[in-house]
Structures are given as structure tokens and as C-alpha cells.
Amino acid sequence: MSESPFLIGIAGGTGAGKTTIATEIVDAVDVDMVLLSLDNYYCDQSELSPEERAELNFDHPDAIDWERLIGDVRSLSENEAVAVPQYNLETHTRERDPITVEPEPIVIVEGILALYHDRILDQLDLSIYVQTDPDVRVLRRIRRDIEERDRTVDGVIEQYLSTVKPMHEQFVEPTKRKADIIIPEGVNEPAMELLQEKAMREIGPKAEYQEM
Numbered sequence: 001m002s003e004s005p006f007l008i009g010i011a012g013g014t015g016a017g018k019t020t021i022a023t024e025i026v027d028a029v030d031v032d033m034v035l036l037s038l039d040n041y042y043c044d045q046s047e048l049s050p051e052e053r054a055e056l057n058f059d060h061p062d063a064i065d066w067e068r069l070i071g072d073v074r075s076l077s078e079n080e081a082v083a084v085p086q087y088n089l090e091t092h093t094r095e096r097d098p099i100t101v102e103p104e105p106i107v108i109v110e111g112i113l114a115l116y117h118d119r120i121l122d123q124l125d126l127s128i129y130v131q132t133d134p135d136v137r138v139l140r141r142i143r144r145d146i147e148e149r150d151r152t153v154d155g156v157i158e159q160y161l162s163t164v165k166p167m168h169e170q171f172v173e174p175t176k177r178k179a180d181i182i183i184p185e186g187v188n189e190p191a192m193e194l195l196q197e198k199a200m201r202e203i204g205p206k207a208e209y210q211e212m
């Protein structure tokens with residue numbers, strides 16, 4: 001692959017539907033893609049006790065290992081493979097072994113702060129902000145965190161009020177102004193069709209070139 005991949009950033013509050021949108025684009029467009037989630041780039045906290053880890057603020061930009069993320073996005077944009085860290089959201093720790101990810105014609109970077117850092121933003125060809133009502137997001141989050149992240153209702157509510165909501169207002173929501181496109185309420189058919197067409201248009205000539 002000689003050309004640079006097309007880089008898409010998808011930001012938005014917790015539970016907005018970022019992962020769902022990214023996955024739908026990957027599934028619907030007949031081109032190989034890399035999906036890079038900011039959830040993989042949380043700093044390792046294994047030196048702390050489980051109780052101390054659970055108290056951390058995971059919604060402040062300092063929670064993210066930006067150097068690693070910025071380096072990996074740059075490597076993928078230069079068609080180099082990367083070793084993506086694997087993060088365990090139940091234990092708040094980084095797994096021992098990363099997973100090697102090969103470059104592909106489309107790279108999607110997805111996470112609450114995907115549009116926060118200028119060194120990521122500068123590399124993006126298309127920036128998207130998913131805007132979903134806070135009450136919808138928090139209801140989705142309660143269900144997801146209990147089912148998938150081994151959390152309790154009380155824990156989710158406490159975390160939401162103490163860090164998730166204030167950090168959203170301070171750091172996540174303002175990145176909406178940096179987005180090329182704002183998608184309301186997560187996955188919706190017209191928006192998905194437009195995004196899929198856009199991805200195909202951008203990558204079409206490269207895909208044809210690859211087949212030669």
C-alpha cells in the first residue's frame with residue numbers, strides 16, 4: 001500500500017454511540033479498516049490497589065497515554081504496523097501483551113477525547129462528533145457498565161456525577177466545535193449512508209489501485 005490511509009476521528013460523550021457507528025462503517029464498507037479505540041490507550045494503573053484504581057478520574061485527558069496513541073496514529077498513517085496496547089476495563093490495567101495491527105486503507109480513531117489533542121486532530125482527514133442527549137447516554141452507560149464492565153449501579157452513578165459528567169462538560173463537549181460533521185443521536189440511516197459513501201469515495205481509487 002503506497003498511499004496514506006484515510007483517517008477518521010469519532011468523538012462524543014460516553015454512550016453516545018461512537019463504537020456502534022465505527023463498527024457499522026467497518027461492517028458496511030467493503031474495504032479493510034483499522035479501528036483504534038482510545039479505550040486501549042488508558043495509562044496502566046497496575047501499581048495502585050483495586051480500590052485506588054476505581055477512584056481514578058478516567059475522563060480527564062491526563063488519563064490517556066497520548067504519546068503512544070499519537071505515535072500509533074502516525075505510524076498507521078505512514079503504513080507501518082503498530083502494537084496496540086490491550087486495556088482491561090474491569091481491572092483498569094493494561095494487559096501484558098499488545099496486539100499487532102497492520103495498516104489498512106481506512107483508519108478510524110474512536111473515543112470520548114478523539115478530537116481533543118491537536119496532534120491527533122491534525123492527522124485526521126474527517127472528524128465526527130456524535131451528539132446524543134445526556135439522559136440517553138447515561139442510561140446506556142448504566143446498562144453497559146453493569147453488563148460488560150463488572151460495575152454496580154451505585155458505582156456507575158457515583159462515577160458519572162463525580163467525574164464523567166464534569167469532564168464531559170469541560171473537555172469532551174467543547175471538541176464538537178472541531179468536528180467536520182455532527183451526527184445526532186448516534187446511528188441513523190441517512191448519516192450512515194453518507195459516511196459509507198464518503199469512505200468509499202475517498203478510498204475507491206486506492207482500492208482499485210490495490211487490485212491491479
Ligand SMILES: Nc1ncnc2c1ncn2[C@@H]1O[C@H](COP(=O)(O)OP(=O)(O)O)[C@@H](O)[C@H]1O
Nearest residue numbers: 013014015016017018019020021140144186187
Ligand atoms: N442508536 C442506538 N440505539 C440504541 N442503542 C444504542 C444505539 N447506539 C448505541 N447503542 C447502545 O448503547 C450502548 C453504548 O453504545 P456505544 O456505541 O458503545 O457508545 P460509545 O462508544 O459512544 O460509548 C451500547 O450498549 C449500544 O449497543
Ligand SMILES: Nc1ccn([C@@H]2O[C@H](COP(=O)(O)O)[C@@H](O)[C@H]2O)c(=O)n1
Nearest residue numbers: 013014015042058059089092111112164
Ligand atoms: N478504567 C476505565 C477507563 C475508562 N472508563 C470510562 O470509559 C468511558 C469511555 O468509554 P466509552 O466507551 O463510554 O466512550 C469514560 O467515560 C470513562 O469513565 C472507566 O470507567 N474505567
